[in-house]
Amino acid sequence: MQEAIQDILKKNQLSITGSRVKILELFLDQPGALAHGDIERRTGEKFDRVTVYRTLQVFLSKGIIHSIPTADNSVLYALCKDECGEGHHHDNHVHFVCDKCGNTVCLDEVTVPVIRLPRGYKSSQIQVVVNGKCKACSRD
Amino acid sequence: MQEAIQDILKKNQLSITGSRVKILELFLDQPGALAHGDIERRTGEKFDRVTVYRTLQVFLSKGIIHSIPTADNSVLYALCKDECGEGHHHDNHVHFVCDKCGNTVCLDEVTVPVIRLPRGYKSSQIQVVVNGKCKACSRD
């Protein structure tokens, strides 16, 4: 685990620091997406708010995490599983937001569909966010 | 024009006030989506910021406008063209954000596709946001 984290940081030419290790750990420890606030809480406010912002920005620009748009316009982040790198993200999967438990997850196995646009429009990226009940919540 | 606006407000049992008329006018005057900030600017800061927030909230709850999630998590609003009403929105169309001119539009003729979810997931709503170049911007 600690090794995997150090690998990720080294591969992206980032120095290994407390906040980066801890925040990466949070992402690797659970399957879903995290909001800035979640991270502050789960680190026990050990790091300055500004440091968390900057760490997320660096991870984002390096292609370690990607951001997820949601219907209520809160900012969520999740680990990139494909081979994303500095500048080029390929996270063309669908995101799912559970209305009951609030969790947001990447559905890596569900790729975004082709959208037929009207004449003249050129698409560069497509974001699909599905709301509903997740596996756990639709059982009961 | 003024009549159409009054009709909309009456139909939704809203009193006819300066801010509501002016803000509806803005939406009717142009084809795209508007952010809160756009509205403040285009009204020439004639109305209090709080009034604009409350007006948008009322319009949203009445089904006069709908909100659009974007990749950069800014909040946009656009007129509902279908028959949306208090509580029930049916804005199942794709949204397009132009990376060049920044405009966001409703592609009313492009309906959101069916998404096959993994076993156990139940969907209640699907948001599709396409980025790229709009008709005007892809010409040059």
Place this chain on the structure above:
DNA sequence: AAACAGATGCAACTTTGTTGCAAAATAAAT
């Protein structure tokens, strides 16, 4: 161990959004 580059924390600030309340405007009743 020393030197350098980069990351952190702090303070100060901006932007965005919310709430309570008195004053003003609108709608309804007389």
Place this chain on the structure above:
DNA sequence: ATTTATTTTGCAACAAAGTTGCATCTGTTT
């Protein structure tokens, strides 16, 4: 047309979210 009742508005104060500059500290390289 006036009065009354109901909404809406603007203001002030606040809270939350995000940004920037700068001095200090930490990690990396030699």
